[in-house]
Amino acid sequence: MNSKRVGNQTVVFANPPVILSSYSVVGPKEGQGPLGKTFGKVWEDGLNGEKSWEVAESKMLQEAMQGAMDQASVQKEQIDFMMAGDLLNQIISSNFAARQMALPFIGLYGACSTMALSMAVGSMLIDGGFAQNVLVGVSSHHDTAERQYRLPTEQGAQRAMSAQWTVTGAGSVLLSSSGAGPRITSATIGKVIDFAVKDVNNMGAAMAPAVADTILNHCQDMQLKPADYDLIASGDLGAIGLGLACELLKQSGMDTGTSFTDCGVMIYDDSQDSHAGASGCGCSAVVFAGNIMQRIKSGELKKAMLVGSGALHSPTSCLQGESIPGIGHAVVIEG
Structure with a gap:
């Protein structure tokens, strides 16, 4: 059998998966930035009418993943696996999104590497013949991350100059074994x-x-x-x-x-x-x-x-x- 492994850590796909579509939903700060026009949807505020930042993040992830399906005109019944992850303890944003979407779910945690990790694992499933369509989604939210990892934003604590601002946003791609796309x-x-x-x-x-x-x-x-x-x-x-x-x-x-x-x-x-x-x-x-x-x-x-x-x-x-x-x-x- 010909190995798909190359060198020490790399996999080369014999049947490279296609990215049928992609979609993103972001918060207002991200929408005001230099890439603002490239996002699919920009929320007016971080809550978007929800009762908490955590609920809002899960809804943002759902919107992004639904957007990717809509862009490709693929129905939920055609999705073999949903793969998602986020920063919160027990990846609750992804778990609760999966609860609502009712798809076979694989939750992944790689911290901020989760998008690339999910795309890699999803591609392996498709190239290995275990799936035809894999829906990938990843999210974070500035206020949920601040509450968990640092200090609640209500305290107004001064941030160090080496600190980075957690993005409020969710991105999704739909991977497939066939079709047109990168x-x-x-x-x-x-x-x-x-x-x-x-x-x-x-x-x-x-x-x-x-x-x-x-x-x-x-x-x-x-x-x-x-x-x-x-x-x-x-x-x-x-x-x-x-x-x-x-x-x-x-x-x-x-x-x-x-x-x-x-x-x-x-x-x-x-x-x-x-x-x-x-x-x-x-x-x-x-x-x-x-x-x-x-x-x-x-x-x-x-x-x-x-x-x-x-x-x-x-x-x-x-x-x-x-x-x-x-x-x-x-x-x-x-x-």
């Missing part, structure tokens, strides 16, 4: 890497080593270099983490050139006071489902890599003095 041709599953960073206000520094490692391993496995890609977009390193990842790659002898950027840098501009940029599961999800997918479909990007980056900590582990492990998962999309 294809996911390979995936590189990352390793958990820990450089002993303990500052919860500097997620970029905690995640940068794992992203650099995944890019290095992907390029070694595939015998490629960053210049072979029109775009390499990390999940949400922000400005600090992106700089660190570039430096780590440079020290390893890899020139990233101009193709390497970060979704957390792209989504806000300097006037929006996000400090080091954006973070959250929804960050890479909405940037990919909106801006990057549009650029691939227009022909501007022929070959792109999304490298989801996740900080694998919890409020409990941080209070116990643990460091913050990082993870990076990559998927390659070709138009």
